[in-house]
Amino acid sequence: MGANSSGVQFHILGPLRIEVDGEPFPLSGTLPACVLGVLLLERGRVVPLHRLVTAVWDDDPPETGSHQVRKAVSVLRKRLPGGERLLLTESGGYRAVVNEEQVDAGLFTIRLRRAEEAEKAGLASNAAEELGAAGDLWRGRVLQGLGRSVLESVSLAWEEKRLAAAEHRARLLLELGQSAALVGEMRSLVEQAPLREALRGLLMLALYRSGRQAEALEEFAAIRDTLARDLGVYPGPELLALHEAVLRQSPELHVPARRHGTSDAPPSFVPPVQSPCTLPYDVADFTGREAELERLTFLSEQSRSGGTRIVLVDGMGGTGKTALAVHAAHLLLADYPDGQLYVDLHAYTPGEEPENPASVLAALLRTLGVESSRIPEDMPSRIALWRAVTARRRVLLLLDNAATAEQVRPLIPGSAHCLVLITSRTRLVELEGASWLPLDLLSAEDSVELVARSVDRERLAADPGAVDELVRLCGYLPLALRIASARLCQRPHWSVRKMADLLRDESRRMRELRSGELSVAAALTLSFRSMSEDTRTAFHLLAAHPGSSLAVDSAAALLGTGVDEAGEILEHLLDVQLLRQRDRDRYTFHDLVRSFARSLSGGGDGVPEETRQESAERLLRHLLWSSEHACGQLFPQRAAYPVPLPDPAGVHLHRFGDAAAAVRWFRAEHSVLGDALSLAERQGLHEYTVLLARNLVYYLHNQGYHEEYAQVCATAVEAARALDEPLLLGLSLTNLASACWQLDRFRTGRAALGEALELARRVADSRAEAAALSRMAVFQWSLGELPAAVASYQAAVALHRRHDSERETAETLTNLCDVSVLLSHPAQALEAGREAAAIARRIKDRALEAGALAELVPALLVSGEPHSASHHAEAALHLAEELEAPPNIVRALLARATVRLAEQDMAGARVDAERALNLTQLHNFRTREASALNLLGRVRLAGGEAAEALTSHASAWRIASPIGLRLEMAAALSGKAAACYALNDLARAADHAREASLLRARMGLLAPEPPEIVAC
Template sequence: METWSDGSRLHLGGAIHERVLLSLLLDPERTVPVSWLVEAAWNDEPPMTATHQVRKAVADLRRRIPHGNDVIVTDGQGYRAVLDDAKLDLVEFGARTAEADRAVADGRPTDAIAALQGALALWRGRMSGLGSTALEAAATRLEERRVTAAEQVFDLCLRAGHAGGLVADLRDLAAQHPFRESLHAQLMLALYRSGRKAEALDEYRKIRELLVEELGIDPGPKLSGLYEAILREAPELDIPTAAVAEPKESAPAPTDLPEPAHIPCTLPYDVADFTGRESELSALLDCMTGGRQPHGRGRVVAIDGMGGSGKTCLTVRAAHQVTAEFPDGQLHIDLHAFTPGESPVLPAAALGSLLGALGVPGDRIPGDLGGRRALWRSQLAQRRMLLVLDNAVDAGQVYPLLPASPGCLVVVTSRERLVDLDGAEWISIGPMAPEDGTRLIEEVLGPVRTAAEPEAVQELVQLCGGLPLALRIAAARLRNRPRWTVRYLVERLHDETRRLKELSAGERSVAATLQLSYQAMDEEHRTAFRLLGLYCDANIDLYAGAALLATDTRDAEQILERLLDVHLLQQTDMAVYRFHDLVRNLARSLSSPATTHDDEMAVERLLAYYWTTTEAACAVLFPGRAQVPASITPHTGELPVFTTQAEARSWFHREHAGLVAAVELADRKGLDRYTVALTRNIVFWLSSVGRFDEFKQLSQLAVAAARRGDDLTPLGSSLSNLGVACWRLGHLDEGIQSAREGRDVATLTGDRCTESHSESMIGLLLTVQGRHDEALPHLERAITLERELGVPRAQAENLSCLSTLHMQRGAYEEAALAARQALEILRSLDYRDNHVMALTDLAFADAGQGRYAEADDHLRQARALCDASSPPGDVALALALSAEVAECLGRSAEAPALAEEALEFAAISDSPTRQAKVENLVGRLFRRRGDFHRAMALHTHAHELATGMQYRSEEAHALYGMAEAAAAFGDAEAAAAHTARAEQLFRFMGVSGQAAWCLTG
């Protein structure tokens, strides 16, 4: 499945996203229940969170598809794909086959053929590797529709008198469906009408043997009757008289034709299992057959791609398909630019071979390049020939071989784009699409083995990076080792230090193929490639490249573009580069295990660049952030400039993977001060966008690095940050432990800033656990320290925490006061995310006091501040409360849509604390609306989340909701048990029964 918008292919997500969207598109404009989507995604073994994962996948798809909210709409208990202006090939297929049916009914067979051919041209291949029984069944139905349409067009063509031109396509389709007798009947008739009676009878023999051996049956009466009719050459099998064209008077009799001359053809063998590359093959064929010769010169088509990408196979496949266009011959020569143990062929030697292939005697071939070039051009004058110059090193090797005849076509393949080959039409070959890679594995390995392990096959394609050479080697190893499973080879390939060694078979080796490209470069570019291998897990832009290579951005771009030209780098965006997975393995092997002084300096330059840039970005994004000294010398090279928060956010989003990779690089190299300092900056952004798992992982690296150092100050701040990550993820006990250790270290070192932050985290985590009396002194201590230190942003955050504590205790006036104080501070700082939460806190306090109009106004302001970069959990909370407030104000029509959107944002937030709170709020809304089944499901899941992390206030709210739903179902015993447990929790938290009742609605 492919999705395109404005000429760019969209990345939709993982397998679950694809299965969900595919399920909707298979039945457009109709509502698909969530239960069916769960079945399509996980068959009969869905996880406990399947429904929420489906909703999360829908939310992701809506964000990734332009105008996604209009394309996928919520409809009752399911979703519906609304196409409107969007184009879906499945719908177009149906429209064209319907048009064909109308044309047949109206007696317009030519129009019917055109419509069916247009429908079949949409076919890109059978859906495979879906991992879903329901979707595989749908794929089978689609295949049946395609074959039926193909049978219909073949039937119409046979009636119209076509025969020989149908044979190849009929053979292919009959081979794909060997038991479909109607296809074999059509093939037999096409062969017979083409004057190939013996082949037609042999086709019957083969299908009869297959049916008897595999199914124990004989061919049906239609096929048997056709066989008998062919044997007796029945007149009814002849081409219909009306379809036979009258012979032209000018057509020469066979005896007038000249004797055929020798037509040279040295094209290599066309591999039988060639698969995929439909778009590249189509583009190449268009260039080979549809171009015009400018100024009387022959055409040149040049194909470039990394080693092992299948350039030669593609070119040979296309060359064999256009031989009729070049009746005077087709020549191929390997110029050995990148052949192990071979030197590039000199132009004079190449011309000698080509002239010999034309039949020129050796004694007539001149010894010098000029003479051979002149003879070559004279031999090709007035000829229409195809010349394939394979594996060229540069334009200088190619130019002497170009013919002058306008009827000739030259196809050049090279690992490097020969930019100085004037007048050439270029086609670049990248990695194969995953579905094409899967088909290639199936072609080599066989359908039985690949069908047994579909997920392992997909992973194998991914590990091979879609490189045809790697895929063929992997498949060949599996074919030659029948006891190996695909999973076994996949596990071997997971070891990146041995992956390239695993991808070798006989004389073929991915490592050797790629290394030839590396060795062909000059020393400057080999050094650059090796340095890039030190940091090869993510994208690299010009600024990072300049830092790593110790140059300016202009020189860095020139070096990176050279590596791009020889396909040792790929370009993901303008001036942004990355390695292909297997090239990355090569680069890493060249950069390890020994690390030179130059390598160490390069790594430090890169890390200093990232630290300096993240400092600048954080200063723009997080005004009022406490300044922490770091023993790092700022980078003095070129840096991106951030004048707005949008620019800083965009840079963080684009460099996200690179920043994480930089921390991991610092950790691997033992550069602990960079690990700590860089992590502190990155986690500020990770927290703001809700990437809490990465937040915790990097914080753990920073804590470990800080423990190795002599200075305790970084340890205190790293432990405090780890506490924040644990809070976001609901790992409350671990968070309290980290925050307390961080506070103790900060107290010991006199780091009052970290001490206040740690006190704040302890207070917040204790609040979440419902230990309000313990939490309050920590929060008050943190606010006092922050006021003394003059860090208003941190003070505002703690006032929000204090507001939450008062809310949980039912002290709404105190909660509102703290929230207003936080707002006053944040307005002066212009810090959006905390501003959103302060407004939401104030709305909670207003709602608790029944002031719904004020709450509605504050929530409207909060939602207006949210955008695509806002933390999903914060957005979810504001939406969920907005739904409840709208219901309370009598705007019931608004509430459901806000609630559903809140649940979708909560599901993608990666924050179980936010998700539990949102699900309880929305569950309460559904209780008010009388939908107790939906309410019970939400409260039950919220209870599971809250119980697992000891989030006692939400655990109690969930229990109250479950009690009310159980009572509505008539289960008084369960209702009483849930109520008793909820009241026990509220007593533990020091909340009165009346306050508890207000809190739960």
Template sequence: MSSAQRAESPLRINVLGSVECWDGDERVHLGGLIQERVLAALVLEAGRVLSVSQLVDAVWEDVPPATAAHQVRKAVARLRQIIPGGGGLIITQASGYRVSADAAQLDVKQFSALLDQARAELADRRAGEAVEHLEGALALWRGTVLSGDGGEPIRAAGTALLERRAAAIEQLIDLRLARGETAELVGELRAYVAAYPLQERLRGQLMLALFRSGRQADALEEFERVRALLSEDLGIDPGSDLTRLHERILRNDPALARPVPEAGPRPVAEVPAGPPAAAHALPHDLPDFVGRERELDHLRSYLETASSQGPRIVAIDGMGGVGKTSFAVRAAYSVSGRYPDGQLYLDLHGFTPAGQPMTAPAAAEALLRMLGTPVDHLPDGASVRLNLWRATIAEKSVVLLLDNVSDVAQVLPLLPPNSECLVLITSRTRLVDLDGVLWISLGTMTDEDSAAMASAVLTSQRTAVEPEALAELIELCGHLPLAIRIALSRLANRPRWSIGYLVDRMSDESRRLDELRSGERGVELTLKISYEGLKAKDREAFRLLGLHPGRDIDVHSAAALLGTSPEEAEATLEVLLDAHMLQQYEFGYYRFHDLVRSFVHRLLRVAGQSAGGDISPALGRLLDYLVCASDQVCDLLFAGRLSVPAGGIGRQAVPPELDEPEQARKWLERERTTLLAAAVLAHEQGLDRHVTLLARNVVFQLDAAGLYSEFAEASQLAVASSRRLGEPELLRLSLSNLAVANWKLGRFDAGIAASSEALKIADDLGDRRGFAKDTGMLGLFKGTTGQFDEALGLLRESIRLKRELGAARTEAESLVNLSSLYEQWGRYPEAVEAAGQALALDLELDIREHQIVARADLALAYLGVHADEEADEQLARDRELVEDFGAAGEVAMVFALSALTNQRLGRHEEAARYAEIVREHRREHWNPTRQVVIDNILGKLYRAQGNDSDAALLHEAARTVAASIGYRVEEARALLGLGAAESALGRTEEGQRHQRRAEEIFTELGVPPDARS
């Protein structure tokens, strides 16, 4: 993009807040989190080249995935496509990328340019122009860079920009104070101080503005606040400048008086208000209030842009205990300087224990009295009093905070008719019938804000001693401000308690709500008030939904629990969502807050309806639905799978409409934890057929996700339930699945036992399909434990039967296992043939996750016959597939083989890069058999590179695991590699001992000498 083209370009990219890209008035959707962070990193360093590794660090907050570099390059390519002129905007240079754009196109560059202009104007004594440019620079901010997200480089850049913003704010306030502004600055300064609580210069400016507004006591109180904060957080006293200012305010120094403003109209805030005096009725602002900066910024922005017609109304809703009142009070104080006639506060008692909501006429009377109307001047009659209130407030400019509202009827008659007032309304339910409103729904607190509250209440010294326990405490409190505050207050009043001790007390869910009670405050009481505010039918629905064993509840499972249609269930869910008894983080799914779940479980225990008591019809309907829905999904995804008798289960259920395989795959992935939890619950209740059917369906997803322990748990439940049912067909199926789980976990003896029993049952039943499956599984175990001859016969028989039955999918699986057997045996040409046949079937069936395994086995066999180029070709395709379809162990296997192949082809840099990807990969998700093979491959690679120390470590790790699970050929390969590495390191005797043991094992297995390396 040339400079002339850029000058005419309407393109604009904003990073001072969430990442935005605009093409004129049209928003360009960047298409995902990775692309947003890549673009933000490049824009923050506009003009500078960032390497791919630097962009990886910027994108991922934690450990990046194995494919991180590939994803970054993919994101850059996509950004170039979707951003107009993107090819000229993002330039490839050397080994990285840079953004080439004019300052006018980037808000961060415009911010810097405006600050530079303001600096130049101040040097020329043009204060008015400097104010304009500083205000323009600050107006560009919509929040923290990337809203606080991103890797360390982005966070560091964001912190630096925040420091520049703070300096600009201080400079702007100095200029505005110098030209005579006072009261109108107080609200803004309180907001700035909340954002930068340790900036002493801002505190001093606030103290001066308060003093010049006739609020000497408030100015002195502000000094005490900052002194306490600095002492608790940093262990220091305020600096000399702030201390001197405090002393001057204390003695009412006339030199601090407001400077004479320049000629011109007086600021609105300085016009005498006239009698009566401004009302100040807000509750005290919590000194340890933290967080909610995004919501406060949203409110202030609304005040700048709201219509001039009618009052400005902000409705704040959220679940009980989320801090609505504290937030509204903080918001009222932060903008109070805009409203010279004062601030009014009234609790309407919409949700109060054993109390009745205040009526609108009674509220009008209370508010009129706050404004100075004598009691004997109040007219009789509700409508007359409401009219007097509206007439009185119409002449005022106030902040009106109506707290704890039950419904719209309570507040509608109280709304001021003018646009000079701000109305803040808090309610536990969303007042959906209230029009012309800014809605602010408060959620729970972030980790950072929760920790900041803890430091404010307990002192940072105490929280720093137990950071892990503090994090766990916050999790147990569900990040709910009321719960956190109660827990912290208990700790503050019990200095001998450790945080970990309270965590231990709260770890029992049945008593957690009891621990979160302090005096008249308590989470359970707060939730009970909200619960009792529901209609009877909604309270019943709330309890029934508490029977759901999963974390998230969709419309169809809710319909099953409630015994209604999905449409009726959705309406009920939305009522509970509006009442904040449910939460929603994803469209179509609803969730209990953790403490609300504890509350509903307590209700169920009291009512005798919990999962631990008698089974309710609702629970039976839910389990029926989950069986029916998961059957439908698995039938779509795994065509030709074995049909088993459902025994009438699920006949009345209404499953979701899932017509496409991708929809079904996402559903199964989304619901796997619910299905597993439902199987556990059904087993506890003795619903054995439900157990076997649910377990049969969920194991597909547990296997794909690498959750092998959960896979084994589900299979063991199914085996136990099948035995109780006394149905050999279900027992054979369950044993077969348990054998697979044991294979994944490296439990070969248990796997042989399970597959042998399953095979006998299949033979007794004359079940050819089951016989084919279990024969192949037993052959896999036999081959891995070194019984090659027996394994070969079993696998060949399995393949023959599957071919006769037309079971191409499972035939391909057995062909891969046959290839693996030949590879271990050193019969590489036969391994190539078997893997090639498996791949051909997987390609025909378009089973991409199976293609990955078949290609990897084919590549390994090619390496055995020294066909390195052919191996490289297969692995190149696999590296494309694993990004979207590969399980963790398969991803690592592909990159380990890629490293070894590239080393053999002389591409040493590529080999090192792929090896590094494997080393950074998440080993905890590899199954033991994959771990052993990968470690031996990397050990061989490092030996070829002359890195015998690391090779020895890897081979030793492989030997240990292989010996513990009985993987004999890989144990021999590990010993052989370890012996070579030890000998190269000068430990010849030890090396020879390992090599002799390796040769013994190879000989026992029948592996030919030329295939042992």
């Protein structure tokens, strides 16, 4: 593999296919595929942009053709591993930097070179084998399916290379006397190129040398008639001469003497060819695995530099490795006529020791006809005899349940005509030349089908939801699915729902997944018992991790080790298939493996309760300190409450180089932190619950996960009450109120804030009082109590300044800016908004800066600064999108839509308002959804769509009215009035205008009415 994109393989000899580390890598879109295909064809050479455009669109490219090609290259660079280094921009074009071995067309060329070298050395058999391997690389026409004329012409050139190689190989095999075996292959080639005289001549010669003179003459008649009919010509002189020689049975057509150096004769002691088959029976209900079977077949056809084909199927116990390998072996029987052999190596068989390779070799040799007396005693001689016996045979060898590479290596035949299938719970990475097929779980659809093969389909159809839950609780593991199906068959009066209910209880899941000799627990126990005692302990502690995925540093915390040592343990568990890996440096337990580990906790295989509790507390301390550092990067100026944190001694502290790294960490550990809170709550570690919650809610708020935000805050409030710690309780209540505002639970939020204010004043904590006042003002603003909101904001700002809480000061000033605009105090609004933005820039809080810039936009518009308003809206949106923060993106979009509406850019305003509306609905931002609907209504009305505007404002009213959101209620009424007026429904327009005026007056909005109300 090349250094530029290690592990990436490109296949262009047929439909474009990409593989990464042996697995298919999907690439959507014809345009990127076409561009990549052309660059791979010209591997290492610069392809000018205009040539790429022509290759994609032939002679009729669109005006945006060059732009689309550039975009396609950009997409490829982002999607392909190492894409930035793989596709380079050079001299007005692009160049694909890939090694020859990374493209099947390059491998084809390599094989042709090797064939030429072998033939020069007098090794005709080796040359023919290389040419055969070259032909096996083809899966169809070059870049088949892309259908461009430029590619079609290139495809024809490559097709000529393929046929020329096939002809050369046929000539070599004819010289080697392999005429009969060549006939079928030559007929297939003739069907593909019926007018190619050289191919037809080689087929005629192969038939003649196989004693089939009449058929050889029939082939000549066939091409003579075809040429006359299609082209109006006669066969060429070479074919005519061959026809004459066949008619005369000329001696010159006989097989030539064997070339020097090409003898492949086996030693004299090799027995005659036998064709034994010792494969187990193929299961009748084998289900699914189409992709795996296709992959296994593909791998079985790939020669490893002329060596034996070796395919290793690995996976956790119960995934059906043996069933797949046996099924595949039965499908491939015809390709290996000299024997299909099965050996169970007993690596994980209860009560059995792994098989000794020497004993296995003796058994294999006897199966192939070697007398026991002729089998050597010493291992080297036994291996040599095995390789000699299989040297000229096509044998399929299935080695099931392998333990190590050392156990398998002596059993590998020495012939390139043999296939070795190996199954193991361990990836035998030391086995040279092997291809790997990791066997994962079944898909949900195939899991249901596997159950349906055993259980009456009518019974399943009675409750399809229960069937889906059953297969999910079985973890899509074939062994578990077979056991559950067997139990349902044994108990015909059980419903599928009853079986699912039994499995839902994790404490008894392992007991339920047992039927006769089949048991998930037994299958996993074999892997568990093979580990050292220390690794078993680590397995228990890691299974107690609360989240669905496990990072290496979290594993180190659980185990009380260094990160490197923890990584080695994780990799070992991965090797023995007790862990899975979905992302780099993150590991997961299969649900049944985790259940298995927890089922052992109470027995002799468990670990002491004290050890588990210490492990859990180490993890909580690690997550707390890591989240503390992440918040330090994301919110550097958050209020520094005097909260004592647990001692970080012995904890691997996760450091973050920048805010982006902190966001990535929070995104990866998001669910883990939530589950860790539950763990802390269950174990009564209330301090960890409160402090972890405080850090997590910053991220949840920033990402718009408001339901979870509220749940986490409620948990923190209960933990703080249990601690009887007023400071932490006030902090948790204030956070709960913020979550309630986002969810429009105004009554609950105001009650929480009232308690928080009372606590703060009782203990004379002015910092906590300022935080509570800031949030109380938000509720007052939402409910239309605007003068009260201004007073609360101003009081909060004064307290925040006293404590130098710059972030809280800026956040409060941002909200004060918004209210001041509503109350027609533009100077106050501008002052507050500009100071908020300046503070946010100074403390490098980009999320806060985005919010401040967005709220400044209306103040700038009413102050007659439209250009500045537009600039601020663009800057706010850029920051918000860079941070991927949905709440701030919505605010910025609404701000820019307002500017565009003022500029009469109706199309742009509509796009922004609709995008903001989509985001609010996606993330359930009800308050902002009402704002977006009202703004969209204004845009529609300005664009002459009065009826649609009325619909938008009516929807805003339905959202705002039940929760008492007076500002949006008033805006909805004003909008409905204007829409009705435009529709000439003057009575309704007047009614809506009157209601809007009354509501505005109750909110203290005594400034002139909006134009839409005045018009009515």
